[in-house]
Amino acid sequence: MSPKADGKHIGFWGANALSLAFGAGFFLVVAAQAVAGYAEFNEQLAVEGLQRIGFGDYLMSSDFAVDVTENWQSEFLQFFLFIFATVHLLQHGSPESKPLDRAGIESEEYQRMGDHAREDSPRWAGTKDWRQTLYSRSLGLTMAALFLLSWLAQSVAGVAAYNDVRLRQLQEPLDWVTYLGSADFWNRSLQNWQSELLAVATMAILSVYLRQRGSPESKPVGSPHTATGVEG
Template sequence: MKRYLRANGLSLAFGLLFLATLVGQAVSGHADFNDQQLVDGGRQIPFWTYVASTDFAVDVAENWQSEYLQFFLYIFATVWLVQLGSPESKKPAEIGTESDEKQLVGAYATADSPKWVRSGGWRTRVFSHSLCATMAVVFLLSWLAQSIAGQAAYNAEQLAQLTDPVTWAGYVASADFWNRTLQNWQSEFLALGSMAVFSVYLRQRGSPESKPVGAPHATTDSTG
């Protein structure tokens, strides 16, 4: 058990943090929702009713889609774009999908390479882009969930105000949807860009996200 925890500490720690913050979001969101209901003269609802509501679903989905968009774009962008001196970047001479030899593909695959790499053909091509593709699919599904839940929550407000509900296409084209979406996207892009630049000039000893403490600022594709 100790060996397992040590080998999987990063994923387990962030998994627990995810669950803790999701529960915290549900508890605080429920309290905030009921407070707003009191102000508006509405009916308070039980905790599990709130967790199953579109109000909670849209808040969760809009955060998920922005995170997976961030990962998708960053993984894809770092194939073709570099930041000199950043450990988040490849060396300028390695821009592109790189050679089969460097990627251990085809004749350069080893006995320990994943099965789909050793099998060749379409399986190798699919596996070669599977990370980016998975991030893109999760982003699109989260975005779809956000738009559906957001439409339902928006229409509930419209009906409460005795105004006409909107279609899904109408909601996706609305200011409410894009305000929710873009405020998340801009923060993700700012964080990614800041990380790429800060890691050129700043260090964190022992972190693979940082260069070695004594490495020159111009050193690229090096972790400490």
């Protein structure tokens, strides 16, 4: 059954427009990144006096893989940290924060868990065993797992890309463990982490004072700056 808004049925495209739009945007941007990265990679090969490679070969290369995965892991890290941090940490006046009196994991009644679960609640929310414990933390744990997996993928692709450069320079390649302690690996990771932390901090504080009409990431335009945990 399709969802309703103001008593009217909303079709599939309207009900899922946000995820579909961002999903389509993701594939378009990855494609554009591949084209730009391919051109840059071949320019570097030309500078080094080496033969150009085909586009298909570039898509299968460690250079393309590491550029993609290093961004993925930083994004998943951002969501993982934000999900867990906002359980206990508050920001007065920000819609990104819970109200100041709700710090912590909150009561089972408020969270509609156990005996307080409703008929339309997810099935595991009404249990009182490990299933409830797992489900009640499933979003944060999934984001943590995605971060670790993408970080692992970055390290594997990164050592391959790093060794490709070393071999072209007639240097000995590094093994994976040694690469994990290298400046290249940590520079790739930390330059993305700092940007994600800055973005979250900026959003949290600017949303106290600035507004975007109609956005759930903003407070209603007329809400006072001190209103906390209120969405538009």
